[in-house]
Amino acid sequence: MNWWQRLWRRKQMEEELEKELRFHLDEHVNELIAQGNAPDLAQRKARIALGGQEQVKEECRDARGTRWLEDLFQDFLYSLRTLRQRPGFAAVAILTLALGSGATTVMFTVINGVLLKPLAYPQADRLVTLHGKAEKYGEQWGFSYPEFHDYQSTSRTLDSVAAWTYGGGTVTNPGEPEYLFGRQISSGMFSVLGVPPVIGRAFLPQEDQPGAAPVAVISYGLWQRRFGGSAEAVGQQLVLNGKSYTIVGIAPAGFRLDGEADIYTPLGQSSEPRMRDRGAFFIHVLGRLQSNVTLPEAQTELSVIARRLALQYPKDNQGRDMVAHPLSQEVVGDVRPILWLLLGAVSLILLIACVNVASLLLARAVSRERELAMRMALGASRGRLVRQCLTESSVLGISGGALGVVLAFVGVHPFVSLWPGSLPRAEDVQLDWRVLFFALGVSLLCSLLFGLAPALRAPARKLEGALRSGGRSLGSTRRLHSVFVVAEVALAVVLLVSAGILGRTLLGLLSLDPGFNTRNVLVAHVALSPVVLENPAKARAAWEDVLDRARRFPGVQSVALADVVPMAVGEDSLGYWATPVPPPPDQTPLALTSIVTPDYLNVMGISLRHGRFLNEQDRTGHEMVVVIDNNLAQHAFGGSDPVGKPLWLQGMASNPARIVGVVGHVRHWGLAGDDQSRVRDQIYVAFYQLADPLVPFLSSVMSITVRTNLNPLNVAEPLRRELRGPGADQTLYDIHTMDDLASASLDRQRFLLWLFGTFAGLALLLACIGIYGVLTYLTNQRVPEIGLRMALGASTRNVIRLVLGQSFGMLVVGISVGIFGALAAGRLLQHLVEGMRPVDFSTFAIMIPILLAAALFASFIPARRASRVDPMSALRQE
Amino acid sequence: MTTPKSDLPQGTLDLLILKVVALGPVHGYAIAQRLDQVSRGVVQVPEGSLYPALHRLENRDLLAADWKESETGREAKFYRLTGKGRKQLEMEAASWQRLIDAIALILGMANGGAR
Numbered sequence: 001m002n003w004w005q006r007l008w009r010r011k012q013m014e015e016e017l018e019k020e021l022r023f024h025l026d027e028h029v030n031e032l033i034a035q036g037n038a039p040d041l042a043q044r045k046a047r048i049a050l051g052g053q054e055q056v057k058e059e060c061r062d063a064r065g066t067r068w069l070e071d072l073f074q075d076f077l078y079s080l081r082t083l084r085q086r087p088g089f090a091a092v093a094i095l096t097l098a099l100g101s102g103a104t105t106v107m108f109t110v111i112n113g114v115l116l117k118p119l120a121y122p123q124a125d126r127l128v129t130l131h132g133k134a135e136k137y138g139e140q141w142g143f144s145y146p147e148f149h150d151y152q153s154t155s156r157t158l159d160s161v162a163a164w165t166y167g168g169g170t171v172t173n174p175g176e177p178e179y180l181f182g183r184q185i186s187s188g189m190f191s192v193l194g195v196p197p198v199i200g201r202a203f204l205p206q207e208d209q210p211g212a213a214p215v216a217v218i219s220y221g222l223w224q225r226r227f228g229g230s231a232e233a234v235g236q237q238l239v240l241n242g243k244s245y246t247i248v249g250i251a252p253a254g255f256r257l258d259g260e261a262d263i264y265t266p267l268g269q270s271s272e273p274r275m276r277d278r279g280a281f282f283i284h285v286l287g288r289l290q291s292n293v294t295l296p297e298a299q300t301e302l303s304v305i306a307r308r309l310a311l312q313y314p315k316d317n318q319g320r321d322m323v324a325h326p327l328s329q330e331v332v333g334d335v336r337p338i339l340w341l342l343l344g345a346v347s348l349i350l351l352i353a354c355v356n357v358a359s360l361l362l363a364r365a366v367s368r369e370r371e372l373a374m375r376m377a378l379g380a381s382r383g384r385l386v387r388q389c390l391t392e393s394s395v396l397g398i399s400g401g402a403l404g405v406v407l408a409f410v411g412v413h414p415f416v417s418l419w420p421g422s423l424p425r426a427e428d429v430q431l432d433w434r435v436l437f438f439a440l441g442v443s444l445l446c447s448l449l450f451g452l453a454p455a456l457r458a459p460a461r462k463l464e465g466a467l468r469s470g471g472r473s474l475g476s477t478r479r480l481h482s483v484f485v486v487a488e489v490a491l492a493v494v495l496l497v498s499a500g501i502l503g504r505t506l507l508g509l510l511s512l513d514p515g516f517n518t519r520n521v522l523v524a525h526v527a528l529s530p531v532v533l534e535n536p537a538k539a540r541a542a543w544e545d546v547l548d549r550a551r552r553f554p555g556v557q558s559v560a561l562a563d564v565v566p567m568a569v570g571e572d573s574l575g576y577w578a579t580p581v582p583p584p585p586d587q588t589p590l591a592l593t594s595i596v597t598p599d600y601l602n603v604m605g606i607s608l609r610h611g612r613f614l615n616e617q618d619r620t621g622h623e624m625v626v627v628i629d630n631n632l633a634q635h636a637f638g639g640s641d642p643v644g645k646p647l648w649l650q651g652m653a654s655n656p657a658r659i660v661g662v663v664g665h666v667r668h669w670g671l672a673g674d675d676q677s678r679v680r681d682q683i684y685v686a687f688y689q690l691a692d693p694l695v696p697f698l699s700s701v702m703s704i705t706v707r708t709n710l711n712p713l714n715v716a717e718p719l720r721r722e723l724r725g726p727g728a729d730q731t732l733y734d735i736h737t738m739d740d741l742a743s744a745s746l747d748r749q750r751f752l753l754w755l756f757g758t759f760a761g762l763a764l765l766l767a768c769i770g771i772y773g774v775l776t777y778l779t780n781q782r783v784p785e786i787g788l789r790m791a792l793g794a795s796t797r798n799v800i801r802l803v804l805g806q807s808f809g810m811l812v813v814g815i816s817v818g819i820f821g822a823l824a825a826g827r828l829l830q831h832l833v834e835g836m837r838p839v840d841f842s843t844f845a846i847m848i849p850i851l852l853a854a855a856l857f858a859s860f861i862p863a864r865r866a867s868r869v870d871p872m873s874a875l876r877q878e
Numbered sequence: 879m880t881t882p883k884s885d886l887p888q889g890t891l892d893l894l895i896l897k898v899v900a901l902g903p904v905h906g907y908a909i910a911q912r913l914d915q916v917s918r919g920v921v922q923v924p925e926g927s928l929y930p931a932l933h934r935l936e937n938r939d940l941l942a943a944d945w946k947e948s949e950t951g952r953e954a955k956f957y958r959l960t961g962k963g964r965k966q967l968e969m970e971a972a973s974w975q976r977l978i979d980a981i982a983l984i985l986g987m988a989n990g991g992a993r
Binding site: 027030055056064065 | 929950
């Protein structure tokens with residue numbers, strides 16, 4: 001019989017054991033009788049010789065090797081029975097745990113999907129992204145296109161590299177005109193990532209050259225949308241920006257390079273001037289490591305190449321290094337620390353839940369001391385009883401955990417959809433075996449955590465005393481229970497204070513002046529008709545037309561164009577200097593350069609501090625002028641008046657521009673992010689002063705900004721129709737109100753506040769339940785003592801004070817411990833959240849009284865109950 | 879019986895049981911009797927630990943058991959040696975023999991028999 005059979009045929013085994021031992025005894029008795037013993041004496045002798053029959057049986061059962069499982073099963077049934085006897089206790093414990101482990105499981109599910117699972121590319125851990133790095137501004141840059149080629153031809157550590165930049169434009173045929181988001185990619189992109197097009201092919205190297213026949217790969221989504229998923233799509237023509245592209249392939253579903261795009265075109269075909277400019281770092285580079293190369297080795301080689309390029313092209317490459325990062329890191333971006341922070345926060349909740357259940361179980365273990373003592377007296381070993389207690393807590397823990405998994409299953413997708421902006425890799429967030437494993441592990445760990453203290457009490461030291469004491473405990477659990485309360489309070493303080501500083505931070509940020517008026521402003525990207533885009537004069541005329549039509553539109557107050565819009569819509573940083581001699585390239589200060597039309601000041605409501613803003617006379621052919629913000633004025637000119645002074649702009653013109661005015665600083669990088677951003681100076685340049693070669697590129701990134709008299713969203717749709725242009729091929733896309741953008745820049749802070757507020761509320765609730773439970777238990781234990789005190793003349797008030805004093809002592813210790821935890825948590829938050837305020841006294845001054853009040857309220861109920869003890873009946877219990 | 883009884887050295891009960899069972903299928907009571915007779919009462923086999931030992935050996939597949947009619951006409955559980963059990967018996971017997979030889983040698987040396 002194997003192990004399994006022995007387990008299942010337990011009844012048969014028992015019968016056989018009984019039969020075998022009976023045979024032995026009978027044989028022995030018969031023999032003893034034959035030797036002349038009286039039958040009853042023979043019985044006695046035989047029994048003595050065999051030893052205690054039950055013990056022999058027990059040892060035989062132990063020998064089967066299935067004993068632990070049988071015990072486990074028995075303990076399991078027993079704990080189900082005991083839990084069913086006290087459904088209230090079981091429900092509270094399981095729900096508490098389900099809440100804690102559910103929240104933890106949700107967070108882990110997200111972390112598993114976003115951070116732990118490999119990206120959906122073959123051997124995704126070999127994929128890296130490459131960045132340029134300047135000493136002064138850190139890793140801010142991509143590569144220039146010539147640099148990408150240098151690197152492609154010299155690298156030995158990378159199997160292959162590929163480059164991409166943003167692209168896209170208006171598609172006019174087949175179907176309705178529509179703006180398509182696009183990427184220009186080098187021919188190796190699909191093979192570097194290891195995901196070939198689902199139909200057709202990727203670009204050939206010879207197609208990745210200037211002058212090659214225009215070809216395109218379209219996204220799976222566009223294929224479904226425009227071609228109904230037909231295989232015929234490959235080979236068809238698509239008119240993008242007035243140029244006819246042959247579709248050669250369909251990208252796999254979900255393919256993305258910094259978000260999803262509709263159309264991919266060969267990067268090398270681009271004829272833009274910046275493709276030849278070594279100072280234009282706009283290329284994103286991906287690579288795949290050779291199978292025997294580590295990331296640090298590739299990094300070393302990159303730095304060597306960077307130094308060589310710096311010697312060769314000092315003008316653009318001096319002080320420039322290059323760095324490699326795993327692709328997964330770039331895809332995930334800055335959510336990694338936030339996710340771990342949240343997992344940490346929910347773990348605190350789970351910990352409080354565990355402590356709560358531990359104190360409940362401990363109170364129960366004390367009241368069961370007599371039962372356990374009885375079991376020991378009947379021969380149970382200490383280990384056996386500890387195992388039984390742990391089985392009970394595991395039943396609770398695993399039930400809670402299972403319910404938690406159900407909660408997580410229901411809750412994870414709503415949670416992901418609430419994530420501010422969009423959570424990277426949200427499509428990878430799913431419950432899988434790793435999550436289930438995690439949930440099981442957490443449940444077991446928790447069971448151990450809250451089961452251990454009661455379990456270790458199991459072997460009552462003074463069996464006799466325990467049996468005699470009639471159910472009342474001898475050993476005091478007051479200290480252990482106090483530790484539980486202290487722990488709960490401390491954890492609750494950490495969460496409350498964290499929520500408090502988040503709240504203060506958000507209030508502070510909301511009251512910040514963004515530097516412009518966000519009310520009633522509509523912002524949208526405009527894709528000009530492809531017909532005019534390549535011709536600077538026609539493009540300027542088209543823009544004039546757009547502005548004219550929009551200005552005349554009912555409800556519109558003023559209209560302007562801008563290439564970057566506050567709240568980090570777009571980015572265009574230029575180096576500047578205020579002395580004729582330029583500083584070395586890696587020392588050049590940077591300013592956010594907004595290329596705008598004159599009405600921009602009115603549309604945005606930016607304050608003019610000094611001089612004038614750009615006006616209609618600032619056109620090509622006139623003197624180049626700029627307007628600066630007060631930050632730049634302060635940084636470059638100190639106290640002196642900058643108006644009328646020259647300012648040199650990198651890459652704009654060899655002659656300096658004249659500063660004509662100073663305006664207030666605009667919080668371009670978001671209400672929270674602006675203070676921490678590297679580029680804080682701002683320059684405004686007139687769109688009409690741009691040199692011809694710059695016009696086509698800028699025209700492809702311009703936005704229209706509109707100040708309205710009424711709700712700007714009501715204007716959006718009619719305006720979109722009005723601006724379709726003469727060829728009906730001009731499109732507005734990415735339409736937002738400035739209020740929405742400003743509010744969205746605080747989404748993360750708001751989201752975290754909301755979460756931490758919920759966590760803190762939960763923690764407070766759980767802690768109060770815990771304090772209530774512990775005090776109720778402890779005062780029940782003290783009923784005779786209280787009765788005695790009252791008999792000796794203590795008043796109701798004295799008794800209440802006695803109980804509250806006990807609670808207050810625990811609270812003070814818990815709060816003191818919690819303050820240290822809160823300081824650490826505050827430091828962590830400050831590190832992880834933009835614009836976060838440090839923990840300050842006033843936060844404590846608000847949060848701690850809240851906690852204290854709630855906790856004392858929870859203690860008051862048992863205190864009052866204690867004060868109503870009838871001295872006579874209490875004393876009689878003794 | 880005047881000879882003082884010795885407790886079995888640790889781990890030898892299994893060996894003795896295997897040896898007894900090697901002589902042919904036998905039930906528990908007979909094993910107890912035979913051990914007692916063969917050791918001439920010198921070695922005390924606690925009957926209480928005989929059955930757990932038998933069950934342990936059975937679980938380790940060193941012994942197999944069948945229910946058969948005994949000499950007194952009642953059904954009894956007869957143990958027999960498996961192939962694995964036979965090997966184990968040979969191994970343990972040999973290792974015991976080596977130990978005994980070594981101990982005898984050392985004891986002999988103490989008497990001045992060897993240098």
